[in-house]
Amino acid sequence: MISRFVRLDEQHRPRVTLQVNGQPVDALEGDTLMVALLTQSRHLRQSEFDSGLRAGFCLMAACQDCWVWTRQGERLRACSTPVSSGMDILTYQPEAAWPVHES
């Protein structure tokens, strides 16, 4: 499975379903968005400054590497935002595009 995070315990929680880039994704109640996304994918977002993909760094709301967006354009810090049923998440910033800087 192409995932980054691996669940080790606490897997008997109720399921919730959210939308990620328009696709339904199953998660567990109490998951952060970061865990919900990275247990089924290898990254959270595209870096604005190079071609690299990012998957968060500090998990304690300090580095801001784990930003994702709601479809309405609201920015969320995936490491500190719990999932809830019906969330509509994008891993790219809606209505924003700029050339990538490659040094």
Place this chain on the structure above:
Amino acid sequence: MASSRILIVGAGPAGVRCAETLVRHGLRPTLIDENRRDGGQIYRRQPEGFQRDYRTLYGSEADKAKALHDSFDQLRPELDYYSDTSAWHLSGQRLYAHQQGRPLELDYDHLLLCTGATDRVMPVKGWQLAGTYSLGGAQIALKNQAVSIGHEVVFMGSGPLLYLVASQYLKAGANVAAVLDTSAFSKRLSALPKLLSRAPLTARGSLLLADLLRHGVSLHFGIRPLEVLGSTDSGVSAIRFARADGSVSEICCDALALGYHLRPETQLADLAGCAFQFDELSRQWLLQLDDLGRTSVPQVYAAGDGARIRGADAAERAGELAAIALLQDLNRATPELAARQQQLHSELAVLSRFAQGLSEAFPWPAQHAAQLSDDTIICRCEMISAGELRRTVQAKGALEVNRAKAFSRVGMGRCQGRYCAHVGAEVIAAASGEPLQVVGRQRGQAPVKPLPISLYAVEPTDPAPQESMQQPAPEVLS
């Protein structure tokens, strides 16, 4: 006496013990915390609905974690408590914060900063690849969410947390590929007299090491990290490092936990105008404090790892001492408090000696900053390399960290220098030949963390442009 408005920032070990002492003396402090639940990072509580018990979550520290959580639960009705609340500015005895999308402004007479710490990280080429996490972050993944940061995890850096988290991963069933420590094992022996000030803890550390070895985890001391290998789309695939004898090795993995002990979170103290001093041993700027935790600014106090990196046991005691300082300043000193102060000081003396031993046993590898290749990224946020920073130093003569920040943008990205400013300063010092304390300290700036513009913006409801400049009145609590 008119009641004094007391604001505590941070509900970790220092903040909770501070609040408890004040409540016991008849005061009602306001406590704000960024997390959803109390406990700070070290005693972080798992979300509601998780089942693991204290022993599983906190190991040998289970009793202390439970005691702190129980104290908080008892205190809770005696406090004005705001969880999930992020402070972003301080000015004129008012703290600006936001909670769940709404602005919150808190006026105070006394401010107690128990803001904790973040991982101190030395960059390595390729550390921007997806799958590199801070060591503290790796621990939070396990403690708070019961997940491992990868299928095969390498732990690299230095400090006691390196071994603790690696063994917690092992115990939880994760695959630990290796533990790579930049500190030579001999440092531990020379620091032993100080480490033996807490002999049981030192013994427990040795047991962790033995446990890792018994499970066949590859352990290396005195290494130099060379590169995180991988690709921009799939992330980390291996770690390349130089062994103590100079030979180069690679270990396959899909995740790296990277950390070199901690650095204090001091942005709010900085905005309050508190003075700093340079600590030679740790090569860090620390708040100037008296022996109770008073900063250089009247009625502003600091405790816990945000003040001095000494760990949770010391944080609990320092939090209580800061509360005692405040009580003294309110002319509420008692003989009992004086006796308690003396006891806390003697306990802290032991804990400080041990912390110093740890700094000597697991030193910050400052020399690695000079050896970072020019293509090593210093600023992960904006992908600024060591070479770009060095060119700023050489071409623009930017020998001071804030000036170099303005030219290079190192320290200006979304983490606001938390993970790069201290290393940027080391790179500048090495490139310019100036001592680190002369290169200086990156100033804190508001907002100390990014905040949504929607907090202070309103939808234009009328064509008149001045209307859209109006701000909603935030809740001000005084």
